[in-house]
Amino acid sequence: MMDLGQRIRKQMEVNKIFTPTTPVDESSLFSGRQQQLGRVVEAIAQKGQHVVIYGERGVGKTSLSNVLGQLLSGQSSVVIAPRATADSGDTFSSLWRKVFAEVTITNNKQSIGFTSEKLFSQQTLSDQIQGDITPDTVRRVLAQVGAHSLLIPIIDEFDRLDVSVTTAIADTVKMLSDHAVPATIVLVGVADSVDQLIREHASVERALVQVPMPRMSGQEIRGIIVNGLARLGMTAKDDALDHVVLLSQGLPHYTHLLGLNGTLNAIEEDKVELTSNHIERAVIKSVESTQSSIRSAYSKATSSNRAENLYGHVLLACAMTGPDELGFFAPGAVREPMSILMGKQYDIPSFARHLYDFTEEEKGPILERIGTERKYRYRFKNPLIQPYVIMKGLADGKISRDALENFLKRR
Numbered sequence: 001m002m003d004l005g006q007r008i009r010k011q012m013e014v015n016k017i018f019t020p021t022t023p024v025d026e027s028s029l030f031s032g033r034q035q036q037l038g039r040v041v042e043a044i045a046q047k048g049q050h051v052v053i054y055g056e057r058g059v060g061k062t063s064l065s066n067v068l069g070q071l072l073s074g075q076s077s078v079v080i081a082p083r084a085t086a087d088s089g090d091t092f093s094s095l096w097r098k099v100f101a102e103v104t105i106t107n108n109k110q111s112i113g114f115t116s117e118k119l120f121s122q123q124t125l126s127d128q129i130q131g132d133i134t135p136d137t138v139r140r141v142l143a144q145v146g147a148h149s150l151l152i153p154i155i156d157e158f159d160r161l162d163v164s165v166t167t168a169i170a171d172t173v174k175m176l177s178d179h180a181v182p183a184t185i186v187l188v189g190v191a192d193s194v195d196q197l198i199r200e201h202a203s204v205e206r207a208l209v210q211v212p213m214p215r216m217s218g219q220e221i222r223g224i225i226v227n228g229l230a231r232l233g234m235t236a237k238d239d240a241l242d243h244v245v246l247l248s249q250g251l252p253h254y255t256h257l258l259g260l261n262g263t264l265n266a267i268e269e270d271k272v273e274l275t276s277n278h279i280e281r282a283v284i285k286s287v288e289s290t291q292s293s294i295r296s297a298y299s300k301a302t303s304s305n306r307a308e309n310l311y312g313h314v315l316l317a318c319a320m321t322g323p324d325e326l327g328f329f330a331p332g333a334v335r336e337p338m339s340i341l342m343g344k345q346y347d348i349p350s351f352a353r354h355l356y357d358f359t360e361e362e363k364g365p366i367l368e369r370i371g372t373e374r375k376y377r378y379r380f381k382n383p384l385i386q387p388y389v390i391m392k393g394l395a396d397g398k399i400s401r402d403a404l405e406n407f408l409k410r411r
């Protein structure tokens with residue numbers, strides 16, 4: 001038996017390992033993504049190449065860019081990977097100031113360290129640059145710093161920037177490439193495609209390696225739990241891992257949420273092996289502790305004046321469809337899950353109205369729609385809502401675990 005002190009320490013540790021709302025910043029807790037990392041590293045190795053990482057919200061873009069520096073260090077040169085998180089109000093100059101503020105200059109001119117090592121007396125690159133930062137300033141500074149290091153400036157949440165700023169950055173990337181400046185810019189943002197992120201991307205196409213981030217595979221999701229538990233000297237039953245994979249829907253946020261609550265359940269029972277019973281109980285807790293914005297989006301979409309209404313069921317059926325790579329599903333795909341939920345055959349006309357309502361302001365809109373009549377396709381506006389809807393359905397008893405598993409495995 002653990003004593004109280006041991007148990008509390010263990011609980012604290014679990015909270016550092018499973019972090020549903022914080023990107024990973026430690027390479028030993030980072031799971032999978034070998035293919036995407038390979039593409040980024042290849043670009044870093046090549047002169048004149050820069051990187052754009054894009055994908056759905058919550059798939060792990062920031063985490064990947066976070067661990068890049070650590071994964072590359074141990075190579076010959078010093079790695080400097082300063083990151084700036086863009087805000088909608090940022091200008092070209094304010095954004096680059098954020099990047100340069102992350103680079104500290106130590107007394108010894110040759111060694112340039114990370115902010116984490118910053119002492120009060122130390123200056124940053126930003127302190128040394130007066131006035132507005134122009135593309136030319138960026139070129140000069142990067143050329144200087146990059147001469148002594150492996151320099152990888154990262155600009156995250158690129159999608160939040162004004163089009164004038166993204167255009168200026170694209171032009172700068174092109175110029176850096178043309179001048180063979182020894183630095184690799186990594187742009188990161190939420191988007192379905194690069195042209196959503198950079199309007200003028202044709203002109204920078206040759207300088208920019210595109211790295212789409214898909215949802216995580218089952219193997220990568222398992223890795224998150226297995227790596228995390230290994231840190232705690234714990235293991236998981238296969239069945240528990242399968243359950244987490246099923247519920248995460250490729251979105252690591254939920255893997256961390258279920259990992260956190262499931263592991264706390266196990267520790268409470270003094271167990272060193274995570275079982276699917278721990279996960280099952282974690283579902284209820286996780287549904288209750290999901291971000292309030294997601295919970296309120298769900299209740300807005302499913303509430304109705306009429307007690308007898310199908311919104312909750314139709315939304316769950318939508319969440320159960322097998323969407324395409326960009327998250328879209330056709331109304332026809334809702335038929336089967338809806339019929340399973342209701343225990344009798346349901347056809348499109350019986351829920352077409354609900355689908356339409358979900359795209360209206362009054363219900364969020366929780367879904368967005370593309371295409372033309374008869375060829376409409378829908379998807380969850382915020383992808384993180386989809387796994388929540390499934391877990392909520394389980395917690396509320398709208399569907400059993402067995403029925404869900406059977407259906408999702410077939411889809």
Ligand SMILES: Nc1ncnc2c1ncn2[C@@H]1O[C@H](COP(=O)(O)OP(=O)(O)O)[C@@H](O)[C@H]1O
Nearest residue numbers: 020023024030031058059060061062063252253
């Ligand atoms: N490769 C990974 N291994 C382990 N956890 C991950 C990984 N990628 C993302 N996560 C976790 O998933 C959640 C979302 O990741 P994040 O990097 O913030 O996504 P994005 O930037 O695409 O919105 C975070 O809780 C993060 O810790």
Ligand SMILES: [Mg+2]
Nearest residue numbers: 061062063156
């Ligand atoms: Mg992010």
